[in-house]
Amino acid sequence: MDKIFINGLTIQCTIGFFPWEKEIKQTLVIDVVMAWDTSLAALNDELDKTLDYAAISQAIEVFANENPVDLLETLAERLAAYLRAEFHIPWLRLTLGKPGAVHNATTVGVEIERGQLEQSSSNKAN
Numbered sequence: 001m002d003k004i005f006i007n008g009l010t011i012q013c014t015i016g017f018f019p020w021e022k023e024i025k026q027t028l029v030i031d032v033v034m035a036w037d038t039s040l041a042a043l044n045d046e047l048d049k050t051l052d053y054a055a056i057s058q059a060i061e062v063f064a065n066e067n068p069v070d071l072l073e074t075l076a077e078r079l080a081a082y083l084r085a086e087f088h089i090p091w092l093r094l095t096l097g098k099p100g101a102v103h104n105a106t107t108v109g110v111e112i113e114r115g116q117l118e119q120s121s122s123n124k125a126n
């Protein structure tokens with residue numbers, strides 16, 4: 001299956017377990033890989049036949065700001081479910097990095113995969 005991706009989407013939002021974290025915004029760096037048949041859009045050069053990475057980037061930032069939670073795990077799970085439902089994404093891999101969380105680590109975070117990856121047509125049984 002083809003993939004559409006967003007790498008290094010950097011947003012500010014309220015996230016964290018500790019009380020002081022609920023009073024501030026922190027940086028999250030988000031990567032998303034989404035399964036999609038890109039040939040549908042390529043056939044007639046049509047944006048509305050593909051996943052619009054600009055629209056999805058904006059949707060991620062809005063969702064994260066409207067849904068403050070304690071854990072990266074919770075945001076990842078809810079964001080994955082929202083993106084899959086809203087944009088009809090069959091499978092995605094979502095990585096949330098919180099670079100400010102551990103002072104002597106470059107970044108920390110979670111990565112999840114949700115949905116089913118279809119076999120490519122060349123691998124499908126006839």
Ligand SMILES: Nc1nc2c(c(=O)[nH]1)N=C([C@H](O)[C@@H](O)CO)CN2
Binds near residue numbers: 101
């Ligand atoms: N696996 C996780 N560990 C921790 C998280 C988290 O979301 N997932 N969060 C925190 C704190 O909010 C931290 O980011 C601030 O020091 C700690 N561990």
